[in-house]
Amino acid sequence: MTVTACSSDSSTSTSTDSSSASGNPGGPGGGGPGGGGGGVGQTFTAVDLDSDGVSAGGANTAAVVPVVQAFLATLDADDADTVSYDFDDTQARTTWSNYPQTAVPREGIKLSDLSEDQQQAALAILTTALSTDGATQDEDIRTADDYLMSLGGQGADGFGSLVDYSIAVYGTPSTTAPFTVQFGGHHLARNLTYNGDAISQTPQFVGTEPTTFTVDGTAYEPLQAESTALFALFDGLTDDQRTGAEITSGTFDDLVMGPGVDNGQFPETEGLAVSELDESQQQLVIDALQAYVGDLSTEAATATMAQYTAELDQTTIGWSNNTGPTDENSYLRIDGPSVWIEFVNTRSQSTPDIHFHSVYRDKNNDYGSSNVSG
Amino acid sequence: MTTTRSVPRAVVLAALVVLLALWGLGGAGSASAHPLSTTAVLLDVGDTTVTGQLQLPVDRLAIALEDPDLTPAAAVAPAELATLRDYVADHTAARGADGTAWSVDVTGGRIAAVDGVDHLVLDLTLTPPVGETAPTGLFTFSYDAIVEHLLSHQILVSARPAGATDYSTVGLINWQDHDLAVDGFAPADPAPAGVAAGFATAVHLGIEHISGGADHLLFLITLLLPAPLMAARGRWVRRPGLRRSSWRVLHVVTAFAVGHSITLALAALGYVHVDSRVVESLIAVSILASAVHAMKPLVPGGEAAIAAGFGLVHGLAFAAVIDDLGLDRGSLVVQLLGFNLGIELTQLIVVALVMPSLLLLSRTRLYPAVRLTGAAISAALALGWLAERTGLLSSNVLDGMGELPVARGLAIAGGLAALAVVAFTVRRWRVTDAPVATARRTGSTRTLVRTP
Numbered sequence: 035m036t037v038t039a040c041s042s043d044s045s046t047s048t049s050t051d052s053s054s055a056s057g058n059p060g061g062p063g064g065g066g067p068g069g070g071g072g073g074v075g076q077t078f079t080a081v082d083l084d085s086d087g088v089s090a091g092g093a094n095t096a097a098v099v100p101v102v103q104a105f106l107a108t109l110d111a112d113d114a115d116t117v118s119y120d121f122d123d124t125q126a127r128t129t130w131s132n133y134p135q136t137a138v139p140r141e142g143i144k145l146s147d148l149s150e151d152q153q154q155a156a157l158a159i160l161t162t163a164l165s166t167d168g169a170t171q172d173e174d175i176r177t178a179d180d181y182l183m184s185l186g187g188q189g190a191d192g193f194g195s196l197v198d199y200s201i202a203v204y205g206t207p208s209t210t211a212p213f214t215v216q217f218g219g220h221h222l223a224r225n226l227t228y229n230g231d232a233i234s235q236t237p238q239f240v241g242t243e244p245t246t247f248t249v250d251g252t253a254y255e256p257l258q259a260e261s262t263a264l265f266a267l268f269d270g271l272t273d274d275q276r277t278g279a280e281i282t283s284g285t286f287d288d289l290v291m292g293p294g295v296d297n298g299q300f301p302e303t304e305g306l307a308v309s310e311l312d313e314s315q316q317q318l319v320i321d322a323l324q325a326y327v328g329d330l331s332t333e334a335a336t337a338t339m340a341q342y343t344a345e346l347d348q349t350t351i352g353w354s355n356n357t358g359p360t361d362e363n364s365y366l367r368i369d370g371p372s373v374w375i376e377f378v379n380t381r382s383q384s385t386p387d388i389h390f391h392s393v394y395r396d397k398n399n400d401y402g403s404s405n406v407s408g
Numbered sequence: 409m410t411t412t413r414s415v416p417r418a419v420v421l422a423a424l425v426v427l428l429a430l431w432g433l434g435g436a437g438s439a440s441a442h443p444l445s446t447t448a449v450l451l452d453v454g455d456t457t458v459t460g461q462l463q464l465p466v467d468r469l470a471i472a473l474e475d476p477d478l479t480p481a482a483a484v485a486p487a488e489l490a491t492l493r494d495y496v497a498d499h500t501a502a503r504g505a506d507g508t509a510w511s512v513d514v515t516g517g518r519i520a521a522v523d524g525v526d527h528l529v530l531d532l533t534l535t536p537p538v539g540e541t542a543p544t545g546l547f548t549f550s551y552d553a554i555v556e557h558l559l560s561h562q563i564l565v566s567a568r569p570a571g572a573t574d575y576s577t578v579g580l581i582n583w584q585d586h587d588l589a590v591d592g593f594a595p596a597d598p599a600p601a602g603v604a605a606g607f608a609t610a611v612h613l614g615i616e617h618i619s620g621g622a623d624h625l626l627f628l629i630t631l632l633l634p635a636p637l638m639a640a641r642g643r644w645v646r647r648p649g650l651r652r653s654s655w656r657v658l659h660v661v662t663a664f665a666v667g668h669s670i671t672l673a674l675a676a677l678g679y680v681h682v683d684s685r686v687v688e689s690l691i692a693v694s695i696l697a698s699a700v701h702a703m704k705p706l707v708p709g710g711e712a713a714i715a716a717g718f719g720l721v722h723g724l725a726f727a728a729v730i731d732d733l734g735l736d737r738g739s740l741v742v743q744l745l746g747f748n749l750g751i752e753l754t755q756l757i758v759v760a761l762v763m764p765s766l767l768l769l770s771r772t773r774l775y776p777a778v779r780l781t782g783a784a785i786s787a788a789l790a791l792g793w794l795a796e797r798t799g800l801l802s803s804n805v806l807d808g809m810g811e812l813p814v815a816r817g818l819a820i821a822g823g824l825a826a827l828a829v830v831a832f833t834v835r836r837w838r839v840t841d842a843p844v845a846t847a848r849r850t851g852s853t854r855t856l857v858r859t860p
């Protein structure tokens with residue numbers, strides 16, 4: 035079964051409206067699906083996921099289980115049912131996006147549908163499961179949606195730090211059996227899958243529009259850690275290294291392993307081997323990895339970083355189009371035996387400048403599964 | 409669920425409904441903060457061929473072709489358009505269930521704004537080899553224009569049986585997989601029944617379209633208002649004889665039919681394409697012209713000419729509907745005939761419902777008032793539509809009038825008939841068959857009055 039995410043008006047714009055007075059019902063200008071009506075065009079298909087992902091371990095499952103249980107206990111029966119899914123509901127588990135909920139509805143329940151106490155209980159899951167950096171980043175990304183909404187740019191209706199963010203729980207929280215907490219909305223997807231000591235925090239999507247902004251005198255830069263490390267890495271390449279790192283198979287205006295691409299098929303490795311970099315450059319690769327991996331609670335993040343660092347010699351970096359933080363379609367990639375990170379400067383119709391989209395996947399542990407396949 | 413929670417939900421729901429309604433009405437207001445940068449492929453699966461439409465965002469095409477100068481205007485320049493058609497055709501393929509390759513034909517090429525983003529719209533025809541049985545039930549559609557180089561691009565493929573109303577999503581083509589199985593969209597009926605059913609559908613669509621499209625009927629009726637009269641010294645005066653009035657009606661209806669049939673055929677066959685906004689604006693102008701003509705003769709005896717001339721414009725609007733049917737080339741002529749027949753039938757029914765009342769009323773002293781009132785209403789509606797369609801007004805307060813329900817139409821016709829009968833029954837309102845000038849002199853001689 036496949037669910038297609040389209041903006042809500044697509045069904046009407048594709049139908050032949052014979053009662054139109056204009057005599058031109060739904061011509062090409064009226065828009066077909068996809069091109070018209072807002073063809074967001076993200077589809078989510080049930081995929082075959084197991085719970086044998088290769089995890090470096092270190093999960094704080096014992097701490098997470100009670101806070102998830104506590105959150106569920108704040109809900110009435112209807113809402114608890116809305117939040118809870120079978121662990122093997124893989125179509126729902128793979129439903130996340132870089133689009134706002136108005137375009138791609140999320141699973142679970144929206145924060146705006148919860149009381150303040152219930153919201154606190156939901157967010158307590160994140161502060162327990164994630165590091166301070168990770169939980170702060172989520173808050174900042176949500177703040178970006180309030181800010182974007184306040185700008186009132188084209189299509190920025192219906193955003194917001196509450197209305198656009200949802201939480202869902204897959205399976206029963208347990209220290210021995212697998213379960214997933216899914217939290218996300220526009221520009222954020224946290225898929226946290228626990229299985230005893232094993233943990234997966236991928237696919238992880240982070241993004242922000244605008245890239246920097248100020249609210250009530252406080253400056254925000256939700257992807258500061260990720261963008262700073264990555265742009266520094268590519269900015270520091272020698273001319274030869276830069277040439278060697280260029281991805282030549284095609285060009286990019288967004289992610290290729292973004293939402294809906296869950297069949298486990300990654301692009302052919304391209305670019306420059308990290309082993310070709312000097313020690314300080316390699317440290318920038320580690321810093322970049324840490325910016326993503328470090329979102330998780332410390333012990334698990336440390337274990338995963340040890341794994342990725344050990345795999346550094348088999349890891350490559352690549353870029354396409356541009357490498358500057360404000361350049362059009364700057365596209366940066368880290369590709370290892372396990373880790374996959376893409377970062378892109380992409381455009382929207384809401385603000386005049388580029389904004390950031392980024393995805394972190396683990397080829398052997400996405401959704402806590404060893405065999406993501408279509 | 410607690411009551412404190414259900415109230416905000418109801419409010420949210422209500423707000424959503426209003427939002428959806430606004431989207432439906434305005435057609436604007438995309439919900440996405442991101443560029444709608446996907447390609448849309450719309451396939452109409454027929455009995456013998458698959459036709460379709462490709463909507464490619466021009467800015468993404470420019471990236472994929474590494475041609476920053478590829479603007480919407482440049483894309484449809486003849487030489488560039490030919491190149492782009494070739495490019496898209498080279499990146500499109502279809503195979504039957506048995507693996508045989510189908511021919512690919514990419515034609516057309518125009519720019520259309522889809523949610524504010526300029527798209528190059530191309531027409532596609534996929535044809536299986538001659539003799540292949542049940543060719544279009546299951547086939548593989550392969551496509552990688554743009555995504556062959558712009559690897560993050562996505563192509564949303566939708567399909568419907570030819571003649572059906574709604575498209576269904578088939579799937580998404582991305583950098584990973586350029587092939588998509590298209591299954592279950594073949595028209596339900598086998599070919600011969602399909603043609604008959606297509607014809608019936610087209611007749612039905614024709615009826616539906618014109619009976620729902622008040623602007624076409626309003627043009628015709630307004631033009632027929634002065635049919636029982638004749639122009640004399642720049643004014644309308646009564647014309648003696650039901651027979652001549654009926655001839656006039658027949659001329660006008662026939663002239664309109666001839667006019668719109670010509671452009672409907674030309675446009676449906678792809679020889680003519682006029683921007684729908686221009687067509688719609690011209691239709692409003694046509695109603696305005698016929699309203700002015702009904703007040704004061706613009707072209708003495710020229711109703712047939714007006715009907716034929718503006719019929720050409722109305723035909724272009726009809727063509728937009730038939731374009732939307734997603735016709736097979738093979739059944740196009742049949743469906744064209746059916747669609748046109750539906751339009752003619754409806755027009756004849758409306759004329760049959762309204763004209764006797766007008767003819768009867770024209771034999772009463774009320775007719776100048778009826779004619780001028782009718783013309784004024786038409787003119788007001790036409791001005792409203794014109795303002796809306798040329799963009800002067802963002803929405804038309806008269807828009808509800810554009811969708812004329814059959815029930816309301818019948819009520820109007822019934823009211824007109826009642827008025828005609830009442831007016832004619834009142835003896836002192838009745839007038840003679842003689843022209844006005846004569847009637848004035850003989851008006852007092854009641855014995856001369858005869859029922860026509």
